[in-house]
Each structure stands twice: as structure tokens, then as C-alpha cells.
Amino acid sequence: MNLTGKQNRFLRAKAQTIKPIFQIGKDGITPNMVHTIGDALEAHELIKVSILQNFSGTKQEAAQELAEQTHAALVQLIGKTIVLYRPSATKPTIQLPKK
Numbered sequence: 001m002n003l004t005g006k007q008n009r010f011l012r013a014k015a016q017t018i019k020p021i022f023q024i025g026k027d028g029i030t031p032n033m034v035h036t037i038g039d040a041l042e043a044h045e046l047i048k049v050s051i052l053q054n055f056s057g058t059k060q061e062a063a064q065e066l067a068e069q070t071h072a073a074l075v076q077l078i079g080k081t082i083v084l085y086r087p088s089a090t091k092p093t094i095q096l097p098k099k
Helices: 005-015 031-044 059-070
Strands: 022-024 046-051 073-078 081-085
Touching: 005 046, 005 073, 005 081, 022 031, 031 046, 031 059, 031 081, 046 059, 059 073, 059 081
Parallel strands: 022 046
Antiparallel strands: 046 081, 073 081
């Protein structure tokens, strides 16, 4: 999913007020985690995932892998926090600015 700069800024601003709801630890990204994050994206559309210190991979690889496996847009990777966005298939609530 490709977002314009304006849409990306809009989503980053909305993400400032939310807290991370998932953590990636020493086990890395598991299929169960991908499924659960996919469910959370369907419910919330915009989520944060934090990367713990004991994660062995790079944060860039983790962010890309999560975005690809959940079919979400990588909005931001700041510090050890990943922000993902995927519009809900059933009831979208976030209205993005036009392209």
C-alpha cells in the first residue's frame, strides 16, 4: 500500500496519541503474532508495535516484514516503535486526505 506524503503526515499525527499494543521480543515475528496484528489492524486500522531490546534482528527488517505479512502500510519507524496502517475491510473509520 502506497501512501502520499500528506497521508503519511496525517497518520503520523494520529499515531502520536496511541500506545503500542504489541511487542516483538526474542522470538521475533511469529505467524501467530502476524495473525493477531492483522486482527488488530482490522479493528483499529492504525496501531503501534514496539521492538524490545532482546530482539535479534534489525528494526528496519522487522518493520518491513510486519508490513508485508499483514498487508499494511509502514507509516513510521521511530526509535523502536513501528506504526502500521491498514484500512478496515468492514467498517473503515479513518478518512485519509485525498491523493
